[in-house]
Each structure stands twice: as C-alpha cells, then as structure tokens.
Amino acid sequence: xxxxxRPPRGYRSxxxxxxxxxxxxxxAGAMPTIYEVASxxxxxxxxxxxxxxxxxxxxxxxxxxxxxxxxLNFTPNPTxxxxxxxxxxxxxxxIPTIENPFFTSLARGVExxxxxxxxxxxxCDSDERHDKESTYLDVALAEHMAGVxxxxxxxxxxxxxxxxxxxxxVSVDRSIRGTEVDSVLLDxxxxxxxxxxxxxxxxxxxxxxxxxPRETETAQQRADGWREVFSRHHPRTDPERYLRHADFRxxxxxxxxASLLTTRRRPDAVVVTNNSMTVGALETLQxxxxxxxxxxxxxxxxxxxxxxxxxxxxxxxxxARSLGAAAARLLLDRIGGAxxxxxxxxxxxxxxxxxxxx
Amino acid sequence: xxxxxRPPRGYRSxxxxxxxxxxxxxxAGAMPTIYEVASxxxxxxxxxxxxxxxxxxxxxxxxxxxxxxxxLNFTPNPTxxxxxxxxxxxxxxxIPTIENPFFTSLARGVExxxxxxxxxxxxCDSDERHDKESTYLDVALAEHMAGVxxxxxxxxxxxxxxxxxxxxxVSVDRSIRGTEVDSVLLDxxxxxxxxxxxxxxxxxxxxxxxxxPRETETAQQRADGWREVFSRHHPRTDPERYLRHADFRxxxxxxxxASLLTTRRRPDAVVVTNNSMTVGALETLQxxxxxxxxxxxxxxxxxxxxxxxxxxxxxxxxxARSLGAAAARLLLDRIGGAxxxxxxxxxxxxxxxxxxxx
DNA sequence: AGCTTCGCAGGAATCGATTTCTCGGTCAAG
DNA sequence: CTTGACCGAGAAATCGATTCCTGCGAAGCT
Numbered sequence: 090x091x092x093x094x095r096p097p098r099g100y101r102s103x104x105x106x107x108x109x110x111x112x113x114x115x116x117a118g119a120m121p122t123i124y125e126v127a128s129x130x131x132x133x134x135x136x137x138x139x140x141x142x143x144x145x146x147x148x149x150x151x152x153x154x155x156x157x158x159x160x161l162n163f164t165p166n167p168t169x170x171x172x173x174x175x176x177x178x179x180x181x182x183x184i185p186t187i188e189n190p191f192f193t194s195l196a197r198g199v200e201x202x203x204x205x206x207x208x209x210x211x212x213c214d215s216d217e218r219h220d221k222e223s224t225y226l227d228v229a230l231a232e233h234m235a236g237v238x239x240x241x242x243x244x245x246x247x248x249x250x251x252x253x254x255x256x257x258x259v260s261v262d263r264s265i266r267g268t269e270v271d272s273v274l275l276d277x278x279x280x281x282x283x284x285x286x287x288x289x290x291x292x293x294x295x296x297x298x299x300x301x302p303r304e305t306e307t308a309q310q311r312a313d314g315w316r317e318v319f320s321r322h323h324p325r326t327d328p329e330r331y332l333r334h335a336d337f338r339x340x341x342x343x344x345x346x347a348s349l350l351t352t353r354r355r356p357d358a359v360v361v362t363n364n365s366m367t368v369g370a371l372e373t374l375q376x377x378x379x380x381x382x383x384x385x386x387x388x389x390x391x392x393x394x395x396x397x398x399x400x401x402x403x404x405x406x407x408x409a410r411s412l413g414a415a416a417a418r419l420l421l422d423r424i425g426g427a428x429x430x431x432x433x434x435x436x437x438x439x440x441x442x443x444x445x446x447x
Numbered sequence: 448x449x450x451x452x453r454p455p456r457g458y459r460s461x462x463x464x465x466x467x468x469x470x471x472x473x474x475a476g477a478m479p480t481i482y483e484v485a486s487x488x489x490x491x492x493x494x495x496x497x498x499x500x501x502x503x504x505x506x507x508x509x510x511x512x513x514x515x516x517x518x519l520n521f522t523p524n525p526t527x528x529x530x531x532x533x534x535x536x537x538x539x540x541x542i543p544t545i546e547n548p549f550f551t552s553l554a555r556g557v558e559x560x561x562x563x564x565x566x567x568x569x570x571c572d573s574d575e576r577h578d579k580e581s582t583y584l585d586v587a588l589a590e591h592m593a594g595v596x597x598x599x600x601x602x603x604x605x606x607x608x609x610x611x612x613x614x615x616x617v618s619v620d621r622s623i624r625g626t627e628v629d630s631v632l633l634d635x636x637x638x639x640x641x642x643x644x645x646x647x648x649x650x651x652x653x654x655x656x657x658x659x660p661r662e663t664e665t666a667q668q669r670a671d672g673w674r675e676v677f678s679r680h681h682p683r684t685d686p687e688r689y690l691r692h693a694d695f696r697x698x699x700x701x702x703x704x705a706s707l708l709t710t711r712r713r714p715d716a717v718v719v720t721n722n723s724m725t726v727g728a729l730e731t732l733q734x735x736x737x738x739x740x741x742x743x744x745x746x747x748x749x750x751x752x753x754x755x756x757x758x759x760x761x762x763x764x765x766x767a768r769s770l771g772a773a774a775a776r777l778l779l780d781r782i783g784g785a786x787x788x789x790x791x792x793x794x795x796x797x798x799x800x801x802x803x804x805x
Numbered sequence: 806a807g808c809t810t811c812g813c814a815g816g817a818a819t820c821g822a823t824t825t826c827t828c829g830g831t832c833a834a835g
Numbered sequence: 836c837t838t839g840a841c842c843g844a845g846a847a848a849t850c851g852a853t854t855c856c857t858g859c860g861a862a863g864c865t
Contacts (some may be wrong), residue, residue, distance in 0.1 A: 120612075121587070131769060133845045138823055147843070167589050168530045169821035171849045177526075187554060187570075188751070193545045201571060209586060212570040214558060231478070231525050254478075293810055393546070480851055491815045503814065529849035530820045736840055 121161040130157035141165060173231055179209045181237045182227040182413075185217040185436065190393050190410045191364060192240065195261065198413025199238050206421050207234065215242045223247045229321035230254060230424070236420045244304065260396050261416040263307055269431040271423065273416040275407060277389075281314025281360060281381055282354035282440050284387040284405050286360040289322060290401070293385045296322075297356030297368055299345040306332070311362040311389060335366055342369025350377065358385030364392045367402060408436055412417050456688060479519040488515035494555065499523060499599065529591055533746050537567045538778065539587040539595045540771075543575040547723060548751050549767045553619065554741050556771025557596050564779050565746050573600045581605045588612060594778040596771070601621055602662065611786060614783035619774040621665055627789040629781065631774040635747075635766060639672025642745040642763050646716040649761070651743045653781065654680075655689035655714030657703040657724055666692065667748060669720040693724055700727025716743030722750045725760060766794055 123141075127134040130153040139146045140154040157163075171177040184192040196212055203210045212233070215222040222242045228252055229237050236257040239246060240380050244266055248258055252268070260272040288296045298315040299310030317329045333348055335341030342361060346369065349356060361367040367388035369440075374384055381401030391406040415434055467729055481499075485492040488511040497504045498512040515521075529535040534747050537624030540549040554570060561568045569592070573580040576745060580600045587595050588608055594615040597604060602624055610626070611690030615675040617631040639656075642666030646654045656673040673688045691706055700719060704727065725746035732742055749764040773792055 123823095124821080134822075135824080135846080136844060140846090142823080145843080150844080164585070164589055166530075166821050168526055168535075168591060168848090170823075171822080172524075172526045172530050172852090173823045175850070187545075187551045188547075188548065193551060196545060197572070209569075211567075214555075227522070231522055351792060362697065481853095482851080492815060492852075493854075497814085500853080502854095503813075506815080524851050527820090528853075530822090530851080531853045533820070739817080 094307065096130075102402070117129075120166065120169035121163045123163070123165065126154065126157045126161055126163050130154045155163060156349045175233055177233050177235055178207060179211060179234050180417070181211050181213060181225065181231065181234050183213045183215050183222060183225050183237065183239045185215055185240055185242050187212070187214045187343065190366060191390050191407065194409035195240070197412035198410035198415075200413075201410075201418040201447050202421065203415050206326075208421070215240075216240045219243045226251055229402045230256065236424050238416045244306070257301055257420055259416045259420045261412055263305070264433070271419050271432045271434075273412055273434045273436065274420060275307075275412065276435050276438055277310035278314035278317075280389050280405055281311040281362065282318050283314075283319035283405065284360045284389060284440070285315045287359065287403050288385050289318070291385060293358035295331070295354070295356045296360060296385075297333070297349050297352075298347070298362070299333045299335055299336040299370060300362040301333050301335065301344060301366075305337075308337070311360075315360050315362075335369075337363050337366060339365050339369040339372075342366030343373050344369070346373040347371040350379075357383065358387070360387045360389070362389045364388060364390040368392070371402070403437070408438065411436055450579075456513070461494075463542040469623035473737050478524065479521045481521070481523065483520055487519065488512045502676055505616045506798065517773060533591055535591050535593055536565060536773050537590070537592050538775070539569050539571060539583065539584050539592050541571045541573050541580060541595065543573055543598055543600050545570070545572045549722060549748050549765065552767035553598070553771035556768035557775040558771075559768075560775035560779065566779070573598075577601045577604075584609055588614065593783050596774045596778055600610045602664070602766045615778055617774045617778045617781070619770055621663070622791070629777050629790045629792075630737065631770055631777060631792045631794065633665075633770065634793050634796055636672035636675075637666035638747050638763055638765065639669040639720065640676050641672075641796070642675045642718045642747060642761065645763075646718065646745050647676070647744050649716075650742060651716035653689070653712070653714045654716045654718060654743075655691075655707050655710070656718045656720070657691045657693055657700060657707070657728060658720040659724075661692050663695075666695070667690050673718050693727075695721050695724060697723050697727040697730075700724030701731050702727070704728035704731040708737075715741065716745070718745045718747070720747045721750040722746060726750070730759070766796065770793055 090206045099204055123134045123137050127137045130137065130150075132150055132154060136146060136150055137154050137158070141158070143429055146154070156256050167177065177431075178217075180199070182196060184190060184196060187196075195211075200210050213225040213228075216227060219242055222239075223246075226237070226239075226247055227250075232297075234256065236259070237251065239260050240262050241260055242268050246260075246265060248265070248268055248270065251258060258270050260270050262274065264272045264274055285296050285298075296315070296319060298312055298319070300312040301313070303309070312332060316332070319326075319331065330352060331349070333345035335345040342365065345366065346359065349359060350373070358431075359370060362371050367386060367390075370386060373387075374381075385403065386401070387403035387405065389405050389407065415436060419432065420436065448550070481492045481495050485495045488495065488508075489622070490508055490512060492505060494508055495512050495516070496502075499516070504512070525535065538557070538561050540554060542552060542554060545554075553803075554568075558568050571583040573583060577600055580597075581604075584595070584597075584605055585608075592614065595609065595619050597606075597616055598620050599618055599622075604618075604623060605629065606623070606626055609616060610628075616628050618628050620632065622630045622632055643654050643656075654673070654677060656670055656677070658670040658673070661667070670690060674690070677684075677686045677689065688710060689707070691703035693703040700723065703724065704717065705719060717728065718729050725744065728744060732744075743761065744759070745761035745763065747763050747765065748767075751760055758782050773794060777790065777792065
C-alpha cells in the first residue's frame with residue numbers, strides 16, 4: 090500500500106525511513122489531517138476526500154476510510170476547504186445595532202434557519218454607520234462568506250464588489266434602491282395605518298405621529314400609513330403639523346413628544362413608529378405627568394417584558410423573527426443556485442407563517 | 448525581471464507566452480492575489496508578503512510593492528493566510544442568549560475592544576445548552592480562532608481540545624471549575640449584599656430573595672450575599688424559608704414570587720438576582736395588585752429603557768459592558784503571548800474603570 | 806587582494822483539502 | 836482473442852499566502 094506523497098504532519102521521514110510520531114514537536118494536540126486518515130486507512134488522500142464528500146467510492150474503501158476517520162476523530166479543516174473551494178459555510182448578518190431587541194429577534198430568526206441548514210452565522214453590528222457597514226461587507230467578501238443578510242444602515246450600501254463576485258445578498262427590513270437585491274420587508278404602511286385606526290377606535294380624537302429620519306424608507310412608509318388615516322379623519326388639516334421626524338432612538342422620541350405637546354390644538358394620541366422612540370415618548374409623558382388616558386400611544390414594534398403594554402401603550406408587534414427566518418431562507422435558496430429576478434417579500438403583519446414552509 | 452513561477456490566476460501561459468487577461472474566465476471580478484501584485488511590481492511574491500507584513504525590505508522595493516498593491520486594491524486573502532499561519536484574527540464570543548440585554552451589552556464591550564485591536568468577532572448563542580456550546584467550541588477550534596470569550600452555559604464546558612491547542616479562553620460572568628482559565632467576574636456576593644441592605648435601609652422589614660438555579664455559581668453567590676444580610680437582621684430565622692430558586696427567566700420569577708407570597712409571615716420586599724426574573728416577579732405583583740410600597744423589589748442588573756425603575760424597583764446596574772471589555776483585553780493579552788497562571792479579575796460594582804487602562 | 810559576514814531578494818516548500826488528470830484493470834462487443 | 840469503453844483509485848496540481856533556505860552582492864576586516 091503506497092504511502093501518501095507528503096508525510097503526515099508531525100512525522101519526520103527525511104533521514105529515518107521509519108515514520109514515527111514526534112510528540113515533542115510544535116504540533117502536539119493538533120487536529121488530524123486528511124493525510125493521516127489516508128495513511129491509516131491505506132488509501133490516498135483523494136479517496137478520503139471523496140468519501141467525506143459523498144462522491145462515488147467503492148464500498149470496501151469507503152468503509153475503511155470511515156473507520157479511520159472515526160478513529161482519529163477527523164474533521165476536515167474548514168480553512169483549507171474554503172481556500173480550495175473558494176466558498177464557505179458561513180453567513181454574515183449585519184444589523185444596525187445589537188441593542189435593539191427587534192434586531193436580536195431578527196438575528197434569532199436568521200440563526201435558526203442557518204443553523205438548521207448547517208451554516209454558521211457571523212453577527213456584525215454596523216452601529217448605523219456607513220463606514221462600519223462597508224468594512225463588514227469587505228470582510229464578508231474577503232472571507233468568502235456564502236451569503237450576507239443585511240439590514241442596510243444607509244440607502245446605498247457598498248454592495249458592488251460583493252455582487253460582482255456573485256455572493257448572494259438579501260436585505261431585510263429596509264430595501265435598497267437601485268440595486269437588484271432580494272429583500273424581505275414589512276408592510277410598514279399597513280402597520281402604521283392599523284395602529285392609527287386603533288387609536289381612533291379607542292376614542293382618541295386627534296392622532297399625531299412620531300416617525301424616523303426623513304431619508305429612511307421605513308420611516309416614510311410608516312408616516313404615510315399614518316397620514317392616510319389622519320387625513321381621512323381631518324380632511325382640512327395639514328397632517329404635517331402633527332408629524333415629527335426623529336432618529337429612531339430614545340432621545341429622539343423624548344424630544345419629538347415634547348415638541349408635539351406644544352402644538353396648538355395638540356394631539357390627544359400619538360403613533361410612534363418604533364420601540365425605542367416610544368420609550369422616549371413615554372418618558373416625556375411621565376415627566377409631564379400626562380396619563381395614558383389624556384394621551385394615547387401606539388407603538389410599532391414590541392419591547393420584550395411587556396413594558397409598554399403596562400403603560401397603556403397600544404403595541405403592534407412586528408414579526409422580527411419571521412423576518413430573519415424568511416431572509417435566511419431566501420438567501421439559502423440563492424446560495425443553492427436559485428436563479429431569477431430579485432424577489433421582494435412583504436410579510437403579513439398579523440403573525441402567521443412568514444413564507445410557506447417547505 | 449523574472450516572473451513568478453505560477454502564472455497569476457486568470458491568465459493563461461501554456462501556449463501563448465504572452466500573458467493576457469482572460470476576462471471571460473470564471474474568475475471575472477475576483478480579488479487580486481499576491482502573485483498579481485508581485486508581477487506588477489516586478490518582484491517575487493515573497494517580497495510582497497514581507498512588505499505587507501512589515502518585515503525588512505529595502506526601500507525601493509517596498510515602494511514599488513506598495514504602489515502595485517494600492518493600484519490593484521489588494522487585500523491578502525484571510526483564508527490562505529489562516530491556513531498557512533494556523534491562526535486567525537477572529538475571536539469567538541459565546542453567550543447563553545442574545546435576547547438578554549445584559550449579554551448584548553457584554554457583547555458590545557467585547558466588540559469595542561476586539562474591533563479596536565483589529566480582530567473580528569463571531570457571536571454565538573449557546574441558548575444555555577451544553578450541546579450547542581460544545582458545537583461552537585468545536586467550530587472555534589476548527590476555524591483556528593485566535594481566542595474565545597465564553598459565558599459558560601454549564602459548569603463544565605468542553606474546553607479540553609481547545610486548551611490542548613493552546614487557544615486562549617477567557618470565561619466571563621461565570622467561572623469554570625477545575626480548569627485553569629482566565630476569568631472576569633462580578634462580585635456577586637457584594638452586589639446582593641448591597642441590594643439587600645438598600646431595601647432594609649428603605650424601611651422594609653423582611654427581605655426575601657429569588658435567585659437562579661442551585662447549581663449555578665452566580666445564583667449561589669448572590670443568594671449568599673442576601674443570606675448574610677438577612678441573617679444579620681433575623682438571627683433566629685431560617686433564611687431558606689425566604690429563598691427561592693428559579694431559572695433566571697421571566698416565568699421562573701413569576702412563579703417564585705407567587706410562591707413567596709404564600710409564605711407564612713411573608714416578606715415585604717424581595718431581592719431578585721437577575722433582570723428577567725424581576726420582570727416575572729413584577730408581573731405577579733401587578734396581577735395580585737400589590738403596590739411597590741407593600742412589596743419592595745430590588746433587581747440585580749438593569750433592563751434598558753428604565754422599565755424597572757418606573758415600577759419602583761431598586762435597580763443595581765451591573766457593568767456588563769466593562770465585563771466584556773475586560774475579558775476581551777485579557778484575551779488579547781494571552782493571544783499576544785502573555786504567560787503566567789490563570790487570572791481571576793473581579794470587577795467593582797460601583798462603576799468606574801474595569802481594569803486599569805493601558 | 807582575499808576572505809568572512811551580513812543583508813536582502815528569490816525559489817520552493819508548506820498549510821490541508823479538493824479536483825483534474827492519468828492510468829491500470831475490468832467487462833462487453835466484435 | 837482482441838480492442839475499446841468505462842470505472843475507480845492514485846498522483847499531482849491547485850487555492851493564496853507565509854516562511855525557510857539558498858545564494859548573490861556589498862561591506863568590513865586583516
């Protein structure tokens with residue numbers, strides 16, 4: 090039985106023909122390689138590789154290889170494999186902040202699916218910054234990641250190089266303009282509409298809105314949904330008087346609410362378009378000793394531990410986990426070779442399955 | 448000027464001597480390699496490597512290489528580098544759940560430091576499960592990660608193989624028994640003591656305690672701190688009557704509080720040893736319509752957005768971010784080759800710098 | 806001037822797996 | 836019985852960077 094060309098690592102064969110382990114060497118405790126498995130099984134490394142990857146190998150050989158691999162507790166070195174294959178079993182997930190539970194839920198959704206399909210996940214926090222986002226996209230490229238799930242921090246993430254290399258990218262929660270990329274989104278307009286309706290249904294007379302930055306798509310869509318219902322109730326009032334743009338953070342919500350309170354004929358209820366800003370809005374209300382009856386609040390998105398509910402806030406949970414799961418499934422499809430134009434999946438907001446299970 | 452031995456990828460040189468780009472080939476859009484840089488600079492790949500890694504190279508050559516690298520926008524392929532060097536610039540952070548803000552803050556702390564030192568971070572969620580934790584540890588091993596920051600899900604994480612390979616591991620928040628591993632911990636006993644004292648200071652007469660699982664070290668230590676103060680106030684009472692073990696989750700806190708309420712001569716205040724259980728405890732109290740004055744609560748750890756504070760809970764914030772940062776610094780020291788016995792860093796709870804800055 | 810030393814760049818081996826190519830052997834058809 | 840197709844395993848190239856080793860040339864020393 091011929092030995093592999095290269096002596097297995099940790100063995101010396103230059104002068105001694107007899108191969109002997111070198112336990113004092115720098116490789117003590119290292120993982121076995123395919124060469125060691127091949128040598129133990131009395132086959133070539135190529136055959137071991139074939140067995141591992143399920144390529145046709147005659148039964149007897151396959152059995153010997155499997156036995157040897159088990160005995161040595163062999164795991165293929167993912168780095169070597171990645172170098173050769175030019176691809177890996179790793180996905181990147183880039184979120185704007187790990188500290189908002191909405192995104193951690195989304196991350197769970199992605200992870201569940203990735204995990205189930207044998208992929209690892211690298212979680213990256215772009216901190217809502219274009220530069221950090223770009224850096225992580227470069228990392229994904231350099232690391233030959235199999236795909237990227239991206240919650241874009243800006244309207245124009247730097248995807249060009251990634252797409253050139255045909256690395257699948259799926260955007261979640263926010264879409265990307267001008268680039269053909271799959272996306273999984275919420276029906277933001279509908280959620281906002283529904284939140285506004287609920288406040289009117291509860292008897293409030295004039296419902297204002299606090300939304301996110303002007304240039305952010307989700308913020309606009311949610312404001313649009315509110316505006317639609319508002320205008321129906323107050324056809325002769327300019328809705329913009331009752332709309333505030335903030336930054337999707339606690340402090341922004343705080344200030345926006347303070348500003349709304351000073352409005353002439355101020356609103357008696359407010360739709361706040363994300364969870365963090367609602368916390369800020371609540372803070373202002375509590376500071377001003379304004380009760381939930383005097384000023385109704387609706388919040389798009391949830392905060393765990395029912396904080397908001399307890400304060401009398403009308404909460405419209407968003408399916409963050411489903412969003413992540415759907416994005417991951419779409420990404421895996423593309424990685425699996427699915428062709429066709431970029432898809433745009435809009436999740437129903439009422440709960441229910443994200444996309445049909447397979 | 449001799450050409451490199453291997454023709455650069457994407458070029459053919461078998462029949463034509465003239466090297467010409469092959470834009471239709473499968474490598475369109477691929478990243479440049481060190482061979483291409485070498486060829487453009489008219490030097491050997493070895494020299495390019497030296498320049499990139501800051502090894503001594505004469506000025507003129509170095510300049511040519513740098514120019515070529517810049518022109519081609521060259522980034523060394525981390526996979527190839529990792530294979531050769533048998534190590535990477537990636538850290539793993541394994542936390543029990545991404546959905547507890549305590550751990551996301553901790554993650555931020557780790558990330559800040561890692562990022563600053565040029566390391567990437569892979570965030571893994573063990574879901575408090577031994578098997579998932581083991582899997583991630585195996586991944587860290589196989590991926591040649593530079594080090595691991597671990598919040599152990601169990602008392603005996605399977606670190607053996609990682610340590611054999613001399614991969615540095617730092618445990619955070621919870622320590623590991625019987626294994627020589629650096630750890631960064633909180634003074635759990637002191638935090639609990641302090642929380643208990645505060646409730647007595649506020650005038651409560653009998654302070655009970657809800658802590659985590661019996662076999663969890665942090666749960667024990669925190670219970671010990673409470674027990675110490677309790678026994679000082681009630682020398683002739685068996686503290687165990689006023690102690691409940693739950694599971695560190697919301698439901699556990701809910702049930703434990705319900706159980707405490709039925710105690711003969713029930714407590715008029717309770718120290719709850721983590722944030723999630725406090726939410727559960729609050730739920731029970733609100734369901735029973737028991738006011739904050741009737742039943743005081745203290746919580747070890749924070750929940751963002753001041754939920755707890757608003758409910759009259761005495762909150763003792765824990766320095767999660769510092770914990771993560773300190774762990775990361777310790778890990779980077781070890782990666783940098785720091786020798787010596789395993790360290791055990793206990794952070795002060797009052798805030799202030801985690802460990803002296805350098 | 807001759808010899809050693811030293812610095813520095815190139816050649817080639819190397820990391821560990823995958824994959825193409827090659828070739829010996831088997832079987833079927835002529 | 837010979838020849839061609841085919842199957843399957845081994846040999847070797849390959850992925851892209853690092854690093855050991857060799858050797859050239861310049862500088863220093865006697």
